Amino acid sequence: MNSFHRLSRWINMMGSILIILAGFRLFVLPVHGSQEFNYHYVKEPMNWTNAQAYCKSNFTDLVTIADEKELQEILNNLTRENVSDAEIWIGLKDINMNNGTWSNGETSTYRKWNAGEPNNRMLACGSMYYHRNEVNHNGTWNDCGCQNPQSFICYAVKRKFHAVNTSMSWLSALEHCNSNYNGMATIRNEREEWHLLKSINETNIQEKVWIGMRSSRVFGFWFWMNDDPVTYENWVNDSSVTLQDNRHCAILDLNQTEVGQAGLCRTSPICLLQRVH
Structure with a gap:
């Protein structure tokens, strides 16, 4: 076997090994960047409609919360930002004694209603309770009048x-x-x-x-x-x-x-x- 063929065989063998390693890596590496959103707390009180307009203008929309893990991430973010106890607008709208819909169109069915909620007989919007010193910071939701001035949380896609x-x-x-x-x-x-x-x-x-x-x-x-x-x-x-x-x-x-x-x-x-x- 001449040197050219030996070199060609070695290159093909190394290429196969590299492909095998690349394939193996797909299954063992952790997902990087799994947190898809940045969250932005806005302290200035606004009604729900104005809060949504602000979020759409400056970020992506009012926050949508898809599961318990994301809720906890948002609450931890509020704690890191030293937010005081507050009732905060989230992106839940069209609540009328039911679960409502998300403002950005997502169809997530996750809900974290406070005991007895939703109970507003008028068309309402969703807010979240944040209690800084409470275990897990509460994070339960309320349906309240959309004209109430409250702080709010926007999100931006990464x-x-x-x-x-x-x-x-x-x-x-x-x-x-x-x-x-x-x-x-x-x-x-x-x-x-x-x-x-x-x-x-x-x-x-x-x-x-x-x-x-x-x-x-x-x-x-x-x-x-x-x-x-x-x-x-x-x-x-x-x-x-x-x-x-x-x-x-x-x-x-x-x-x-x-x-x-x-x-x-x-x-x-x-x-x-x-x-x-």
């Missing part, structure tokens, strides 16, 4: 997406995204997918967009180009099918969606970009 309505190949899309933004979009969880879809709905794009996922042609596993671990997948079809050369890149298919949901498949010339904040 990762923003930008869809480019220009047809191009996946490789051209990758180069364009890397050159002009922070790479092609990744989707780390269902809630982030919802925000991504919401941003696309504000454009004229109606069918499919490239995302920054592709598969290993050798081993078949899928990976994000920016090294995010693959912690969330929502395939329309079986992603384990035999791959062809033109089917190793992923798209978000907007026509396969239900409310807040989307599927992934593997063809399209439209690029999806993201900014990371």
Whole structure:
């Protein structure tokens, strides 16, 4: 065996090892950046409508609380900011002896009503009690008149997406995204997918967009180009099918969606970009 063939064999072997390690890393690394939002407490009292307008103008919206973990994160943030005991507007609206809806359109069903709430027979908005010195800082919710002047909490998404309505190949899309933004979009969880879809709905794009996922042609596993671990997948079809050369890149298919949901498949010339904040 001449030296050229030995070198070629060594390069192929090392390439295979690197691919195996990359695939293994997808499953063992912790999710980085799992906290999707920044929270901003505004002390100046406003009614609910004005508070929402302020949040939309300066951040993303009044805060939506999806689960107990996020509620505790918000309460801990208030404690770090030395907030005094307060009743604080959150993004819950249209409450009329029921659970109401979130102002940004999210469909999260998590609720943390105080005992006996909701009990307002008039159309009401949601507020949260914060008790600085109480265990877990309370964090229960109340339905109260939307005209009450109260402090409030806004949120801002840490990762923003930008869809480019220009047809191009996946490789051209990758180069364009890397050159002009922070790479092609990744989707780390269902809630982030919802925000991504919401941003696309504000454009004229109606069918499919490239995302920054592709598969290993050798081993078949899928990976994000920016090294995010693959912690969330929502395939329309079986992603384990035999791959062809033109089917190793992923798209978000907007026509396969239900409310807040989307599927992934593997063809399209439209690029999806993201900014990371």
